[in-house]
Amino acid sequence: MNNTNSNGPSTSVTRPLGARDIKTLGLSALGGALEFYDFVIFVFFASVVGQLFFPPDMPEWLRLVQTFGIFAAGYIARPIGGVIMAHFGDRLGRKKMFMLSIMLMALPTLLMGLLPTYATIGYLAPILLLAMRMLQGAAIGGEAPGAWVFVTEHVPARHTAFATSTLSAGLVAGILLGSFMATGLNYVMSEETLYSWGWRVPFLVGGVLGFVTLYLRRYLHETPVFTEMQENQSLSEELPMRTLLRDYLPGVAISMLATWLLTAAVVVTILMTPTLLQSFAGIDRGLTLQANCVAIVCLIIGCLSAGALADRIGDGIVLVISCAGLGITYFYFFWLMHHDVSMLFPLYALVGFFGGLTGIVPAIAVKSFPAAIRFTGLSFSYNVAYAIAGGLTPMIVTTSIKTLPMSPAWYVAGVMSVGVVMGIMLARRHYHYRAQPAH
Incomplete structure (x- = not known):
């Protein structure tokens, strides 16, 4: 595999993080938080949306499948937006695409909060919902890879x-x-109010937050790596995608595999689990949402811990620890929740912490491509893999759970087993590289 550990032509490898680096990381993370809120808010209201946008006489399990199907459509649209934005990001600049992605996210989120429901316009309601979801997917397709490239080329x-x-x-x-x-909203609104108009609030708020994000990103600068490539006229002379598919297929493969790990850690254990526990384990909605908040806080801590540790001991070792921990803890957690909810909070917190592997997955992918095609390489690999794994996972889990109640846990355990093997291979390569004599 072609592995490029340098961030670019002249980025210092040894200097410490400076005030400008911290500002860039802080503004990028804050902007990413607001934009990703827009993308994921749908899943937290999947049960409500399913009731309002599909026929009322539809079986609950089928309604949930179709609702998560619309959720998955956002992932399917990601490669289109991601590849297009990445092409221009490698040609015209990282910051321009960083700004464009938020514009493409804010508008459909706002419109989702204004859509009429099935009771008003019938089957046109889910069709419009699907269209808005696909626009969101196209926007997020450029956002996450572009953000990872942007921050790594600054530090x-x-x-x-x-x-x-x-x-x-x-x-x-x-x-x-x-x-x-x-x-x-679950606590301050009655169920009747939530189904009447309360569900619209998070989407309308999300649209406004999108424009706040756009304003914040005005204060960011183009990456030093891209600026220097422009000055040296070392940008890709041919289509970045052509170079990628001809010379960097091993990098594409390992980046796609790493993305598969990320989808299991986020889509199943964080985004889907509250709804799954409500629908199939009979746990109270409010209780599952509270526990989910705790798990997400621990996931944030896990991300930062995994990243800091990976820079010291290598991505591979941290990946092995995180994947093994997540596979084991989530399996036990999901099994126990069908019998006893007394350990809901501490076990879900542990699941969230080991989900911190999502912090180092993009680092593995970024290092797989040179600066001239880095945006295209990461965006193509990440979005295609996410479209396949992230798009199919909700459908696979929700259709199989009716006959196999432990299917989410088995799925996560299987994917994490692959991650352990991958981590071992990365660790061996890391130490083999460090053992080579200097030339």
Whole structure:
């Protein structure tokens, strides 16, 4: 595999993080949190949306499948937006695409909060919901890869994992905002009010937050790496995608595999689990949402911890520990919740912490491509893998759980087993590289 550990032509590898680096990481993480809130708020209101946008006589399990199907459509649209934005990001600049992605996210989120329901316009309601969800997917397709490239090209190469983990923590914080919103509305509104108009509030708020994010990103600067490539006229002379598919397929493969780990850690254990516990384990909605908030806070802590540790001992070792921990703890957690909810909070917190592997996944992917095609390489690998794994996972889990109640836990355990093997391979390569004599 072609592995590029340097952040760019002249980025210092050894200098410490400076005030400008901290500002860039902070604003990028905050902006990512607000944008990711827009993307994930849908899943926290999946049960409510399913009731309002599909026929009332539809079986609950089928309604949930179709609702998560619309959720999955957002992932399917990601490669389109991601590849297009990445192409121009490698040609015109990282910051321009960083700004564009938030514009493409804010508008459909706002419109989702204004959509008429099935009771008003019939089957046109889910069709419009699907269209808005796909626009969101196209926007987020450029956001996450662009953000990871943006922050890693601002910091010294030895802080790559911490930079990506900071941004990942910011994205996860967006999930936390969604969870807080869902929990808060669940407590301050009656069920009748929530189904009447309360469900619109988080989408309308999300649209406004999108424009706040756009304003914040005005204060960010183009990356030093891209600026220097422009000055040296070392930008990719041919289509970045052509270069990627011809010369960097091993990097694409390992980045896609790493993304698969991320989808299991986020989509199943964080985004889907509250709804699954409500629908199939009979746990109170408010209780599951509270526990989910705790798990997400621990996920943020896990992201930052994994990133800081990976810069010291290597991505591979941290990946092995995190994948093994997540596979074991989530399996026990999901099994126990069908019998005893007394350990809901501490076990879900532990699941969230080991989910911190999401902080180092983008670092593994970023290091797989040179600067000239880095945005395209990461965006293509990440979004195609997410479209497949993230899009199919909700459908697989929700359709199989009716006959196999432990299917979410088995799925996560299986994917994490692959992650352990991958981590061992990365660790062996890391120490083999360090053992080579200097030339």
